[in-house]
Amino acid sequence: MIRYSARSLFANALSGHKNWPEQWPDAQPKSAYDVIIVGAGGHGLGAAYYLASKYGITNVAVIEKGWLGGGNTGRNTTIIRSNYLYDESARLYDHAVDLWDGLSQELNYNVMFSKRGVLMLAHNVHDVQSFQRHIHANRLNGVDNKWMTPEECKAFCPPLDISSAKRYPVMGGALQQRAGVARHDSVAWGYARAAAKLGVDIIQNCAVTGVRRGADGAVEGVETEKGFIGAKKIGVSAAGNSSIIMNMAGLDFPLESYPLQALVSEPVKPIFPCVVMSNSVHAYISQSDKGELVIGAGTDQYVSYSQRGALHIVEHTLAAICEIFPIFKRMRMLRSWGGVVDVTPDRSCILGRTPVPGLYVNCGWGTGGFKATPGAADLLAYTIAKDEPHLINAPFTLERFTTGRLIDEAAAAAVAH
Numbered sequence: 001m002i003r004y005s006a007r008s009l010f011a012n013a014l015s016g017h018k019n020w021p022e023q024w025p026d027a028q029p030k031s032a033y034d035v036i037i038v039g040a041g042g043h044g045l046g047a048a049y050y051l052a053s054k055y056g057i058t059n060v061a062v063i064e065k066g067w068l069g070g071g072n073t074g075r076n077t078t079i080i081r082s083n084y085l086y087d088e089s090a091r092l093y094d095h096a097v098d099l100w101d102g103l104s105q106e107l108n109y110n111v112m113f114s115k116r117g118v119l120m121l122a123h124n125v126h127d128v129q130s131f132q133r134h135i136h137a138n139r140l141n142g143v144d145n146k147w148m149t150p151e152e153c154k155a156f157c158p159p160l161d162i163s164s165a166k167r168y169p170v171m172g173g174a175l176q177q178r179a180g181v182a183r184h185d186s187v188a189w190g191y192a193r194a195a196a197k198l199g200v201d202i203i204q205n206c207a208v209t210g211v212r213r214g215a216d217g218a219v220e221g222v223e224t225e226k227g228f229i230g231a232k233k234i235g236v237s238a239a240g241n242s243s244i245i246m247n248m249a250g251l252d253f254p255l256e257s258y259p260l261q262a263l264v265s266e267p268v269k270p271i272f273p274c275v276v277m278s279n280s281v282h283a284y285i286s287q288s289d290k291g292e293l294v295i296g297a298g299t300d301q302y303v304s305y306s307q308r309g310a311l312h313i314v315e316h317t318l319a320a321i322c323e324i325f326p327i328f329k330r331m332r333m334l335r336s337w338g339g340v341v342d343v344t345p346d347r348s349c350i351l352g353r354t355p356v357p358g359l360y361v362n363c364g365w366g367t368g369g370f371k372a373t374p375g376a377a378d379l380l381a382y383t384i385a386k387d388e389p390h391l392i393n394a395p396f397t398l399e400r401f402t403t404g405r406l407i408d409e410a411a412a413a414a415v416a417h
């Protein structure tokens with residue numbers, strides 16, 4: 001596989017960019033692998049890459065029912081941050097942010113990680129108190145987060161309207177400067193290419209339809225649209241479809257799947273230098289490198305597996321954006337889409353072993369798992385390779401829903417994008 005460099009770019013420019021080799025082969029399944037990963041999103045592809053690169057486990061297949069990166073990885077609004085309240089979450093997400101830092105170099109693929117800062121707006125006294133609590137907790141955990149006055153917010157994000165005669169005035173904001181966005185497709189493609197280079201088979205258009213277990217209860221492999229594929233270890237990273245796959249193995253998971261939508265505007269010249277989130281008015285916004293305003297909000301209220309959502313959510317989201325940024329009132333929206341997110345009762349992930357020997361799970365990321373991609377992938381690979389969780393993901397067990405030891409980011413933030 002070719003190494004991307006200024007030299008290869010120049011050489012290919014001479015032939016009109018017609019001779020670039022394929023980025024990864026379209027693999028067909030072998031009869032068995034050491035490890036099967038279900039789901040070729042960023043998390044699954046990343047886990048396969050780290051299994052190969054860190055633990056030398058290269059006899060791995062990633063099995064995907066559609067095309068790689070076509071799930072939530074290719075549908076999200078790409079916000080990356082780690083300013084979560086609880087110690088466990090801060091450690092988990094900050095581990096991911098650390099990995100985002102060197103990811104383009106590691107994968108030899110530009111994932112366009114841009115640390116442009118994420119500003120979370122406070123619109124009432126409760127927001128102010130809650131964000132300041134977050135800031136103190138984050139600082140104790142070594143996570144950067146600082147309080148900004150309304151004027152500082154305006155200086156940081158000029159399109160912001162901070163006039164006080166509003167229903168939802170800006171009373172300040174919490175800024176994580178190290179946070180930002182990345183290019184979602186590149187993350188999937190970069191991991192796919194790097195994993196395939198190390199020998200991983202990426203098998204697309206091949207839905208997993210069953211999980212086969214032996215007499216001892218341990219996994220033996222998966223039934224798929226292309227036949228049975230054996231493996232002693234199976235990692236599931238299937239986002240909104242996770243509970244369906246776990247059901248195939250006889251497990252009930254505390255997950256609800258909801259549509260979550262996003263939309264983009266027509267492209268405009270650079271105007272929006274950062275990411276802004278407003279939990280109270282409930283919308284968030286950034287600008288893509290193509291110039292589109294990238295806008296998102298909350299999930300639909302009804303559970304569903306359809307990758308599209310209801311119109312009134314889009315209307316509400318745009319009303320929220322116009323409240324905070326009246327300057328955008330006359331912009332036209334270009335397109336909207338939806339993904340299916342897997343939500344746990346405490347809005348934190350489940351990442352580790354399951355009661356079925358040989359079956360590992362990475363799910364429950366809900367509306368906020370893109371930011372975790374390298375971290376979750378790294379920790380899933382560790383857990384599969386060592387058959388035990390890493391210290392960072394050890395608290396994110398399935399058992400916490402019976403022991404009551406929740407990591408309740410839902411109650412902490414009321415939103416978890």
Ligand SMILES: Cc1cc2nc3c(=O)[nH]c(=O)nc-3n(C[C@H](O)[C@H](O)[C@H](O)COP(=O)(O)OP(=O)(O)OC[C@H]3O[C@@H](n4cnc5c(N)ncnc54)[C@H](O)[C@@H]3O)c2cc1C
Pocket residue numbers: 038039040041042043044063064065066067068069070071072073074075076077078079080206207208209237238239240241245260261262296337338339340341365366367368369370371372417
């Ligand atoms: C509109 C929207 C906006 C979002 N915004 C943000 C954000 O700003 N920041 C953030 O951090 N997170 C965000 N998220 C959440 C984030 O996208 C996800 O948490 C994350 O991408 C999950 O990655 P993944 O690799 O686990 O899942 P996915 O990318 O969904 O990959 C799972 C794969 O499993 C495959 N699969 C499912 N069932 C089967 C089967 N039976 N057999 C084989 N394959 C199967 C699917 O086809 C899919 O490709 C957003 C999500 C959406 C939908």
